[in-house]
Amino acid sequence: MDNILQKIKKDGFRLTKIRKAMVGIFVGEKKPITSSEIQEGLSLVDIKADRTTVYRELLFLLERKIIKKIQFSDHKMYYEICSDHHHHLVCLKCNSVKEIVLEGHLERQEKDIYAKEKFKVLEHSLEFYGLCEKCI
Numbered sequence: 001m002d003n004i005l006q007k008i009k010k011d012g013f014r015l016t017k018i019r020k021a022m023v024g025i026f027v028g029e030k031k032p033i034t035s036s037e038i039q040e041g042l043s044l045v046d047i048k049a050d051r052t053t054v055y056r057e058l059l060f061l062l063e064r065k066i067i068k069k070i071q072f073s074d075h076k077m078y079y080e081i082c083s084d085h086h087h088h089l090v091c092l093k094c095n096s097v098k099e100i101v102l103e104g105h106l107e108r109q110e111k112d113i114y115a116k117e118k119f120k121v122l123e124h125s126l127e128f129y130g131l132c133e134k135c136i
């Protein structure tokens with residue numbers, strides 16, 4: 001978390017209270033969260049922020065590539081910290097989200113795509129939908 005804050009500072013941006021708190025929330029979460037969950041998290045540390053302020057800060061963190069957006073099948077927008085490349089296991093019953101790291105087989109697929117389609121894949125997003133351990 002300190003690395004992220006230092007980088008923001010080094011790039012010449014202000015480390016406001018809300019900015020610090022939001023980075024803290026993202027680092028602490030082990031799953032993607034919605035803007036209203038962020039708002040709740042902020043109120044837990046006594047920061048009152050309206051939706052506009054939260055969105056402005058989200059935009060800032062997105063532009064700096066500190067966080068990224070994900071959309072699941074519920075069509076809500078989720079945000080998570082940019083960390084190691086991973087995918088998500090999304091439970092359709094209880095909506096829990098677990099992160100999973102796949103071994104390199106997708107790189108192989110990306111090479112095949114390039115060979116067959118002459119399309120150079122730069123990134124991908126992959127979510128698995130099903131039932132979690134508790135819901136099977």
Ligand SMILES: [Zn+2]
Nearest residue numbers: 085086106126
């Ligand atoms: Zn992947």
Ligand SMILES: [Zn+2]
Nearest residue numbers: 091094132135
């Ligand atoms: Zn579940």
